[in-house]
Amino acid sequence: MNSILVAEQITKQFGPHFALKNVSLEIPTNSIYGLLGPNGAGKTTLLRIINQITFPDSGHVLFNGEPLKAEHIAMIGYLPEERGLYKSMKVGEQALYLAQLKGLSKAEAKKRLLYWFERLEIGDWWNKKIQELSKGMAQKIQFIVTVLHEPKLLIFDEPFSGFDPINANIIKEEILHLKERGTSIIFSTHRMxxxxxxxxxxxxxxxxxxxxxxxxxxxxxxxxxxIFNVGMAIQEGESFVNELSEKFQIASSAYDKAEARLQFQIQLPSEDTRHLLNHLSSRGTVHYFVETIPSANDIFIKTVQSKSVYE
Amino acid sequence: MSKLGLIIKREYLAKVRNKSFVIMTFLSPILMVGMIVLIAYLTKINDSETRVISVLNESPFFSTDFGSTESTSYLVLKDLTLEEAKDSTIALNFYGLLYIPEGSTVEDVSKSAYFFTKEAPNASITAKLDAVFQERLRQEKLVDLGVSAKEFEAIDSGFQLQTETFEGVQNLKGINEIKAFIGGGFGYLIMMFIIIYGGFVMRSVIEEKTSRIIEVIISSVRPFQLMMGKIIGTSLAGLTQFAIWIFSAGILLFVVMSFLGLDTSGIQNAAVLPGASVNGMAAMPTEVNEMQLYANELFQIPWAMLIFFFMIYFVLGYLIYSSIYAAIGAAVDNETDTQQFIFPIILPLMLAIYVGFFSVFSNPHGPIAVGFSLFPLTSPIVMLMRLPGGIGDGGVPIWQLMLSIALLVGTFIGIVWLAAKIYRVGILMYGKKPSYKELFKWLKY
Incomplete structure (x- = not known):
């Protein structure tokens, strides 16, 4: 497996405070990678190190197999959490400036900008000043500026904060589209x-x-x-639940007598569900039988808890 | 175009296109000239008011001593008592009443003379009256000693000691002050430029912080490049403004002068090249002759050298101070938090100007002048005040000049390095009002 980015044993300290402690990551090429954690976990510091805004105290970063160096800046697109634009500059002029700073020629930058403006239907904004635009509109410009130089690696820090649902969806679609075309993407967020x-x-x-x-x-x-969520139609559900709870862990059961509908959560000792399903089917009609998959948030909480117990 | 070039261009255009910049650029010369005209006009009005003083003279003396001038005229009252004279002075709303009583000698009369006014009198008026009495008393004493009026006049003829340097160059009174003043002008220009454009650099950094664009930009360029680009771009905008000011102020001044019918020949006279003027000097009246000497002396100031060193001190001094301003801008979140940091920057500048005007003018090569022209935070201003006297013999010793520049370059490198460190950390810090202690910690990050 190819990795677009490898971070090895990164440590960064601000005074006595550790921002990162021996963090190693491997980001596979052409994947979408989520860097998750609560505020203050060190995500932004790590992203700044990848973007060569700050430098690690120890450890190193490989980009496409080479040690990270200044030329790689042109191959990375970064949308920081603290993002903004010059308020009194015109949209087109500003986008051109930022694109040129990424190393595009003026003509090339203009061509690509016109394409993107067309694509996101904001062609008539070219001569507007940023202060005339709404926040959501400005974020579209920021997105364009981030992806304009066709970077190999795109990094979004809290990408959807500040976007209204419609714009967030447009941007999400665009990001997926870029992924299809071979870009590797890092999302960093505390909203897992x-x-x-x-x-x-x-x-x-x-x-x-x-x-x-x-x-x-x-x-x-x-x-x-x-753990599975079960819904079924059965007469005398209460006694059935009692019967089950002798063998299994049952949680949040509810029985609707009038409709003869029962729902409950059941934990099995193994992945094997055949035996239980047969048993359920023999007693009534199963409406649904769904495995509860832990969310990233659940996993996070669980891991943190087990860690702190361990410590 | 290189990234630095792009940043410089953007900063320059952002500044130059700014409405307040455009307005200030074109309004300032008009305001300046307007102010000069207004001051001249007001002074004229003030002077044209004539004060009338009534004189009640009961003595045989002083009958011809009070001659009316443009600003004061005297009205002699006769055959009135002191009380009547007071009443009529008040009734006529005159400035005051000078009462000279009867007496046998000038001295007696003078001693018992009185000046009555409604309020405490203006100092210039009393001085004028005092002078009249004093002069008369002196004359009287000399007559007593047997000096005739004619001889007395001969004594009073003006005298001025002629001076020359050992090389035989004729010196002119006040020329050193004029030279220091020219240097001071350059120094003042540097101070103004640093304060105005350093402030612009600082505000521009704060703007990037508050608009949150800073991290977007430094993911493309080094913070140091951004800082230097900002400083250079802003200073180029400043130089543009200065160039426009000097040019337009010159034109405006000329227009206004010819409009008011003021004599511009003085300016033209001074502009005559020294070589051409020497031949015509014999024919000139004394006063013009002297003016020509001053002009010659001014032409002898090594202008090329002065401008050369002005550029050096200007560039280094400005870079040092504006990188400090940039670091301050990076450390804070808004302009109100900058106060505590700005004062310590302005202090050495103010000190340089005051030390310059008080110490360097009177003794351009004294220990204080030398010290301050070596100290890097004041040398751009103080050294320029010393330089019009020349370099080497009788001027600034070469070692001092070299040492001063070397110290300045060393400081420049050190300060820019420190400022860049603070800048690099500060631009990514939000919501904290930093202390000096905090800034010191940033240096180690």
Missing amino acids: ESVEEICEYIALLHNAEKILDGKLSDIKKQYKNN
Whole structure:
């Protein structure tokens, strides 16, 4: 597996305070990678190190197999959490300036900008000043500026904060489109549920340390606890639940007598559901039988708890 | 175009296109000239008011001593008592009443003379009256000693000691002050430029912080490049403004002068090249002759050298101070938090100007002048005040000049390095009002 970015044993200290402690990551090429963790976990510091805004006290970063150096800046697109634009500058002029700073020629930058302005239907904004635009509009410009130089690696820090749902969706679609065309993407956020569905890989940071990383599906498999939600039609549901609870852990059961509908949560000792399903079917009609998959948030909380117990 | 070039260009255009910049650039010369005209006009009005003083003279003396001038005229009252004279002075709303009583000698009369006014009198008026009495008393004493009026006049003829340097160059009174003043002008220019454009640099950094664009930019360029680009771009805008000012102020002044019908020949006279003027000197009246000497002396100031060193001190001094301003801008979140940091910067500048005007003018090569022209935070201003006297013999010793520049360059490198460190950390810090202690910690990050 190729990795667009490898971070090895990164440590960064601000005075006595550790921002990152021996953090190692591997970001597979052409994947969507979620860097998750609460505020203050060290995500932004790590992203700044990748963007060569700050430098680690120890450890090193490889980009595409080479040690990170100044030329790589042109291959990375970064949308920081603290983002903004010059208020009194015109949209087009500003976008051109930022694109040129990334190393594009003026003509090339203009061509690509016109394409993107067309694509996001903001062609008539070219001569507007930023202060005339709404926040959501400005974020579109920021997105364009981030991706304009066609970077190999795109980094979004809290990408959807400040976007209204419609714009957030447009941007999400664009990001997926870029992924299809071969771009590797890092999402960093403390709102884990916002990126869970699109990340293939995640890493969890907590108090400057990485506590978990890997393929999201593997992690979920690892953390699943064989709990199932069940809904069925059955006469005398209460006694059935009692019967079940002698053998299994049953939680949040509810029985609607009038409709003869029963729902409950059940934990099995193993993945094998055949025996239970047969038993349920023999007693009534099963409406649904769904495995509860832990969310990234659940996993995070669980990991943090087990860590602190361990410590 | 290199990234630094792009940043410089953007900073320059952002500054130059700014409405307040455009307005200030074109309004300032008009305001300046307007102010000069207004002051001249007001002074004229003030002077044209004539004060009338009534004189009640009961003595045989002083009958011809009180001659009316433009600003004061005297009205002699006769055959009135002192009380009547007072009443009529009040009734006529005159400035005051000078009462000279009867007496046999000038001395007696003078001693018992009185000046009555409504309020405490203006100092210039009393001085004028005092002078009249004093002069008369002196004359009287000399007559007593047997000096005739004619001889007395001969004594009083003006005298001025002629001076020359050992090389035989004729010196002119006040020329050193004029030279220091020219140097002071350059120094003052540097101070103004640093304060105005350093402030612009600082505000521009704060703007990037508050608009949150800073991190977007430094993911493309080094913070140091951004800082230097900002400083250079802003100073180029400043130089543009200065160039426009000097040019337009010159034109405006000329227009206004010809409009008011003031004589501009004095300016033209001074502009005559020294070589051409020497031949015509014999024919000139004394006063013009002297003016020509001053002009010659001014032409002898090594202008090329002065401008050369002005550029050096200007560039180094400005870079040192504006990188400090940039670091301050990076350390704070808004302009109100800058006060505590700005004062210590302005202090050495003010000190340089005051030390310059009080100490360097009177003794350009004294220990204080030398010290301050070596100290890097004051040398750009103080050294320029010393330089019009020349370099080497009789001027600034070469070793001092070299040492001063060397110290300045060393400081420049040190300060820019420190400022860049603070800048690099500060631009990514939000929501904290930093203390000096905090800034010191940043240096180690």
